Amino acid sequence: AQTVTQSQPEMSVQEAETVTLSCTYDTSESDYYLFWYKQPPSRQMILVIRQEAYKQQNATENRFSVNFQKAAKSFSLKISDSQLGDAAMYFCAYKGFPLYGGSQGNLIFGKGTKLSVKP
């Protein structure tokens, strides 16, 4: 079974600085998808960025970028120019390639990293 590990329960960053959140996963599949979700105090789950495993190029979305290392099964999130609004819980998630639908399509989440941003 696939697993997702976020080894940093809490992180802190100074406003305008850069922070990197770690995520590793375990899978025997060669094709899959990886996601970072943000959960602010409002509880809403917001997609931050996603990566297809067969694409070598790292995904970027404005101030958010990932460092995807397929061989190492690592998928870290870098937040540049941190803002107060970035303070939230961040979840890394894995989704298998749904060749046959069913359980391969389920999102598997890590336990989350709580990010605080200091002014």
Next chain:
Amino acid sequence: NAGVTQTPKFQVLKTGQSMTLQCAQDMNHEYMSWYRQDPGMGLRLIHYSVGAGITDQGEVPNGYNVSRSTTEDFPLRLLSAAPSQTSVYFCASRLTGGYTEAFFGQGTRLTVV
């Protein structure tokens, strides 16, 4: 756009009571799922459905029932509430296919006393 709508947002139950958490989506998504979120545990899958009439168990299905009679609705039933079911519950939906984004409801905070 309504997206994924969950009701209620908050609920307090007594041990042994039953209730249904409602989830509705208006995006014609085939895939719907229920997660529970507990401190330090992330989100864990309870049940999921790949289409009307098709449901299956996730990681933590015990104590919960689901059905999917329409594409739009995917209710979660607690048959006999227990304090261990105190949690925040999320419903999510998406199109089938690998790269599609999952859309989440606002969550239901359930307390069982």
